[in-house]
Amino acid sequence: MATQHSRSAARMxxxxxxxxxxxxxxxxxxMTLWFSFRKYLPLRGGDMGWVGFDNYVSFFNSSxxxxxxxxxxxxxxxxxxxxxxxxxxxxxxxxxxxxxxxIVRILVIAPFFVMPTVxxxxxxxxxxxxVNGLFAHLWKFFGATPVVWMSQASMESIILIVSxxxxxxxxxxxxxxxxxxxxxxxxxxxxxxxxxxxxxFYIILPHLGRAxxxxxxxxxxxxxxxxxxxxxxxxxxxxxxxxxxxxxxRVLESQNIGLGSAGGIYAVILANIVAIxxxxxxxxxxxx
Amino acid sequence: xxxxTLKKVTKSFxxxxxxxxxxxxxxxxxxxxxxxxxxxxxxxxxxxxxxxEDITSxxxxxxxxxxxxxxxxxxxxxxxxxxxxxxxxxxxxxNIAFPLKMAGLDxxxxxxxxxxxxxxxxLTDYLDxxxxxxxxxQRQRVAIGRAIVREPDAxxxxxxxxxxxxxxxGNMRLEIAELHQTLATTMIYVxxxxxxxxxxxxxxxxxxxxxxxxxxxxxDLYREPANVFVAGFIGSPAMNLIEGPEAKSRGAxxxxxxxxxxxxxxxxxxxxxxxxxxxxxxxxxxxRVEVEGIGTLTARADGExxxxxxxxxxxxxxxxxxxxxxxxxLRISS
Numbered sequence: 001m002a003t004q005h006s007r008s009a010a011r012m013x014x015x016x017x018x019x020x021x022x023x024x025x026x027x028x029x030x031m032t033l034w035f036s037f038r039k040y041l042p043l044r045g046g047d048m049g050w051v052g053f054d055n056y057v058s059f060f061n062s063s064x065x066x067x068x069x070x071x072x073x074x075x076x077x078x079x080x081x082x083x084x085x086x087x088x089x090x091x092x093x094x095x096x097x098x099x100x101x102x103i104v105r106i107l108v109i110a111p112f113f114v115m116p117t118v119x120x121x122x123x124x125x126x127x128x129x130x131v132n133g134l135f136a137h138l139w140k141f142f143g144a145t146p147v148v149w150m151s152q153a154s155m156e157s158i159i160l161i162v163s164x165x166x167x168x169x170x171x172x173x174x175x176x177x178x179x180x181x182x183x184x185x186x187x188x189x190x191x192x193x194x195x196x197x198x199x200x201f202y203i204i205l206p207h208l209g210r211a212x213x214x215x216x217x218x219x220x221x222x223x224x225x226x227x228x229x230x231x232x233x234x235x236x237x238x239x240x241x242x243x244x245x246x247x248x249x250r251v252l253e254s255q256n257i258g259l260g261s262a263g264g265i266y267a268v269i270l271a272n273i274v275a276i277x278x279x280x281x282x283x284x285x286x287x288x
Numbered sequence: 289x290x291x292x293t294l295k296k297v298t299k300s301f302x303x304x305x306x307x308x309x310x311x312x313x314x315x316x317x318x319x320x321x322x323x324x325x326x327x328x329x330x331x332x333x334x335x336x337x338x339x340x341e342d343i344t345s346x347x348x349x350x351x352x353x354x355x356x357x358x359x360x361x362x363x364x365x366x367x368x369x370x371x372x373x374x375x376x377x378x379x380x381x382x383n384i385a386f387p388l389k390m391a392g393l394d395x396x397x398x399x400x401x402x403x404x405x406x407x408x409x410x411l412t413d414y415l416d417x418x419x420x421x422x423x424x425x426q427r428q429r430v431a432i433g434r435a436i437v438r439e440p441d442a443x444x445x446x447x448x449x450x451x452x453x454x455x456x457x458g459n460m461r462l463e464i465a466e467l468h469q470t471l472a473t474t475m476i477y478v479x480x481x482x483x484x485x486x487x488x489x490x491x492x493x494x495x496x497x498x499x500x501x502x503x504x505x506x507x508d509l510y511r512e513p514a515n516v517f518v519a520g521f522i523g524s525p526a527m528n529l530i531e532g533p534e535a536k537s538r539g540a541x542x543x544x545x546x547x548x549x550x551x552x553x554x555x556x557x558x559x560x561x562x563x564x565x566x567x568x569x570x571x572x573x574x575x576r577v578e579v580e581g582i583g584t585l586t587a588r589a590d591g592e593x594x595x596x597x598x599x600x601x602x603x604x605x606x607x608x609x610x611x612x613x614x615x616x617x618l619r620i621s622s
Binding site: 190 | 375
């Protein structure tokens with residue numbers, strides 16, 4: 001039983017960690033908030049004082065604002081669907097006993113170790129290049145006209161690249177969850193008359209519920225901030241400008257720190273809205 | 289309907305032969321217990337009957353028709369697993385209704401059968417709980433409920449009580465025996481506990497290393513064990529098995545005397561020995577007696593028998609109840 005004394009001692013000992021984490025989060029957030037209310041153009045006069053909500057209004061009224069939110073949500077949603085669906089299927093496949101299991105598992109996990117910038121460049125130049133890319137050769141082999149991936153199918157390309165990167169993460173977590181399923185449960189359901197597809201939906205999928213929640217939440221956090229893949233492939237052109245990319249353009253390309261900061265605050269708000277929706281939908285899986 | 293016939297059934301995993309060619313007839317309505325030490329193949333045999341493992345050779349007939357290659361769901365059998373194998377994300381109600389749902393019964397019928405099964409098993413108050421919120425005994429009952437609702441031709445139990453504590457085990461033993469009386473359905477029950485086998489079975493199948501050592505009613509096995517293994521395995525405490533000159537003088541390689549078939553006295557007696565450890569159970573006292581030239585014997589005495597540690601007592605085996613076994617370990621009938 002915790003006495004008053006030991007409880008306050010515990011608080012004292014936790015304080016440094018809590019303060020450090022809080023500061024780590026609060027200082028940048030406060031600075032962003034501060035700059036978002038100021039007109040700050042580093043190359044054109046520097047900090048020029050308070051402007052109220054001007055930055056927020058002009059960021060919101062910019063023609064790029066709504067498309068960027070749409071793009072962000074589309075990439076997050078697309079990648080989530082692909083990684084979750086294929087992650088489950090791959091996890092089930094890798095759970096089967098087979099020859100060379102260890103090596104196959106390492107190979108499947110490998111893409112996660114490749115840096116985002118590198119993998120995006122590899123995809124862009126080796127696979128998707130419209131002249132020398134492998135896909136172009138494949139298309140030509142069948143007599144089709146090669147797709148100019150980065151401009152004609154820009155969103156699909158980026159979703160493909162990012163999915164390829166995150167699929168191993170989903171597979172890995174779902175594989176460990178699959179392995180923890182009690183085989184007697186599967187046998188019981190088999191005797192109970194469940195066919196393979198029913199076993200999947202009634203037994204395996206509910207068992208994976210918690211792992212799926214983790215995968216979706218963690219991936220959403222990282223996918224909302226995806227940047228490098230867009231920077232090195234389309235550079236934000238062809239409708240691939242996400243909210244975080246728009247913020248980058250405002251701050252660095254237009255050299256308008258105030259406007260960019262306002263965009264940053266919008267990004268925080270968007271992330272929170274997405275988080276609330278996700279917790280509503282999948283968060284209950286974490287309770288039981 | 290619930291007769292099962294095994295004909296020349298064998299099972300090998302890679303090169304290890306787990307079940308040697310084996311014949312067994314299980315009649316409708318019988319309570320059959322497979323008993324044996326761990327690794328004897330009793331669980332494998334049950335899984336072969338259930339269809340969870342494929343047999344290597346031979347055939348299985350259920351209700352007179354060949355079921356060797358029939359999938360588990362179509363064999364009309366229900367199984368209760370050692371780990372209960374309840375579906376953790378479903379309520380008790382849904383767990384019990386699951387086989388009915390898979391069979392395509394409509395909601396109303398499912399509800400009725402679940403309610404009936406819950407009433408039989410005292411689960412009515414727990415129908416909306418999850419398995420994780422139940423005690424071991426309740427989980428066991430849910431597993432049995434899930435088996436009952438299917439109205440199978442036979443129930444298969446795979447060491448269903450081994451995860452329960454001793455008191456609960458005793459209760460569940462009675463409940464399962466009672467259930468068998470009520471349903472009068474064939475039940476096949478696997479256990480390593482010979483007490484469960486003795487108390488519940490109509491017919492005991494003693495297995496060792498994939499071979500049936502003896503099949504018979506509990507009392508047959510107790511009175512006339514076919515060989516040394518069955519003699520040592522059935523009965524608690526175990527039968528005293530004596531080799532050497534004492535056995536030879538009775539024309540056997542091994543003789544066996546059950547602890548309860550000794551006549552004990554403080555003086556006199558055929559064999560005299562020193563009392564070592566004595567276990568007082570109240571009604572009975574089990575004495576470990578060190579007899580020179582024979583070894584340590586266990587003997588059951590009355591609870592009030594006055595012997596203490598270090599005392600010398602006399603043991604006289606009941607001559608009618610001395611079991612004799614030959615060189616091969618087989619019973620010599622007298």
